[in-house]
Amino acid sequence: MNFNRKDYTDEDLIRLYRGILKPRMIEEKMLILLRQGKVSKWFSGIGQEAISVGSTLALDNDEYILPMHRNLGVFTCRDMALDQLFAQFQGKTTGFTKGRDRSFHFGSNEHHIVGMISHLGPQLAVADGIALADLLEKREKVTLVYSGDGGASEGDFHEALNVAAVWNLPVIFMIENNGYGLSTPSNEQFKFNYFIDKGPAYGMDALQIDGNNVLEVYDTVRQAANSMRKNPRPMLIEAMTFRMRGHEEASGTKYVPQELFEKWAKKDPVDNFEKYLLEEKVLTPKSMAAIREEFKAEIERGLDIAFGTPMPTANAEEEIADMYQPFEQVVIEPASDKTTEKRFVDAISDGLRQSMERYPELVLMGQDIAEYGGVFKITEGFVEKFGKARVRNTPLCESAIIGIGLGMSIKKKKTMVEMQFADFVTCGFNQIVNNLAKSHYRWGQNADVVVRMPTGAGAAAGPFHSQSNEAWFFHTPGLKIVYPSNPVDAKGLLNAAIEDPNPVMYFEHKMLYRSLAAQVPDDYYTTEIGKAALAREGEDFSIITYGMGVHWATQMLDKLSLSADVLDLRTLLPWDKEAVRETVEKTGRVIILHEDTLTGGIGAEIGAWIAENCFERLDSPVIRVGGLDTAIPFAPPLEQEFLPVKRLQEAVEKMLVY
Structure with a gap:
């Protein structure tokens, strides 16, 4: 492995060494804990640390990175507290997701990291959005997002690269080409030779690097980022590497030929960099041992704190509330009567x-x-x-x-x-x-x-x-x-x-x-989200509906000269349960109308809620009216049969004679 230090100082090289050693030592500890049943799952990045570490240290600390399964080095190089990181792995409340997600499925704006979701590809577009915001604000920043060679088969990869190229977004797309998507080899994933072949087709620069050479990764990303900050545009960097363990530990590695392990073991990114630094006299065996002892103590302290933290105590109200950012809408009235x-x-x-x-x-x-x-x-x-x-x-x-x-x-x-x-x-x-x-x-x-x-x-x-x-x-x-x-x-x-x-x-x-x-x-104003409104008031029954259903309901009432409430939901999530309760208690007869197909429609949920909460105030069964359980046809006579207008009148007539 050829390490070209160029004009990098000893301090630069030691920083890279510390960066690459810490995730390796954490991983080795995690594999022990996994065998002991103290962590539930682990996606190993052993053999690929140079990519995460070199690219992260090449960026400014306030530039966003979107990592994947095997990018522990991103998190450690951004100086995340190990006790909180370990708590995340164990599903503890003090982790970044309060126990709601696992491993690296989280983000931290404090550390300018946006973690993955299991679907892999969608994160590439999120990186585009971060870069677009920087571009619009004229901030000279880049965004770095990772993808494996397998995940790059998803359509999101094409969409994200295409938009980044068209809009000149300063995104580095780092492709970790380790030869396998879980157990599927590259020759069953794609026909091209290398990902750098894709760059020119999208209209972007593409580079291939030795992903096991931390100094080459660092230098390449650093130069690319410096250029992209001044001249915003995307870049594809393909890092050639190998996964020395299974996709995750349970999957094993039997599907990988043994000779590949032997070949890539010789290219171990930590061992080779250590040897180089010893040869360059940047490190000594004593200084190297001191760094290892420092990291070992830090890891043990973090684990002690994480293991000492209790598992989450479930609170249904808190769980439901945290689905949304807290927001208390204050309705804004028009400034004038115009x-x-x-x-x-x-x-x-x-x-x-x-x-x-x-x-x-x-x-x-x-x-x-x-x-x-x-x-x-x-x-x-x-x-x-x-x-x-x-x-x-x-x-x-x-x-x-x-x-x-x-x-x-x-x-x-x-x-x-x-x-x-x-x-x-x-x-x-x-x-x-x-x-x-x-x-x-x-x-x-x-x-x-x-x-x-x-x-x-x-x-x-x-x-x-x-x-x-x-x-x-x-x-x-x-x-x-x-x-x-x-x-x-x-x-x-x-x-x-x-x-x-x-x-x-x-x-x-x-x-x-x-x-x-x-x-x-004419003025700006807002309407309350979550609040229904009566489009018409009557006495004999209630029609609960929304959208075009409001007009079908009122037209039908006019046609038949009937008196009924027409409750326009206006908001479907959250829907106004109190308004529904009031109209049900007022009339005792309810039709729920929507254009959408009947089966599994919103009317089913509202009807079930009425049955559970207003049963004693009902004078007849709740009736649902919706579109046919078919696709929507093209020819007008067929489309009119699909729509629920005729069936609405039939439902009213049926209910009135119940």
């Missing part, structure tokens, strides 16, 4: 514009939202007013853009991500339910992201542009869901969603865009 008739689409645009004025940290992202103004023209004229930096056209990559929103949140930015149609949110589903929704619960980092989605059927747009998919997210703690039915609420709820520091899914029915208008306050 109103203008606005269509539903205009009210959304007006709210978005005023929020952009109110929050200079707010950035809009979506396909075709810039000069084109979006397919529904909601952001038309925004580029001229707010500029391309804040109104950003994106490639077709929903997952990356949502992940970028989380990265922006880490840097105190607000983000609105527009799905061109609600149907397309499936391409970003993992980012929403596993990253945005769980981030605060896991490590206290809120996701200040609003995802706007044109939703609903009625335009003969077929199965992929017509779905009502709010129930997919209704089941996900950590998210909020709003679904306005009129222009006044559309503006107020959008403003409230952007104000809220938690992730909000904002649904807007396409068929209301230009068919519905109302007198909407």
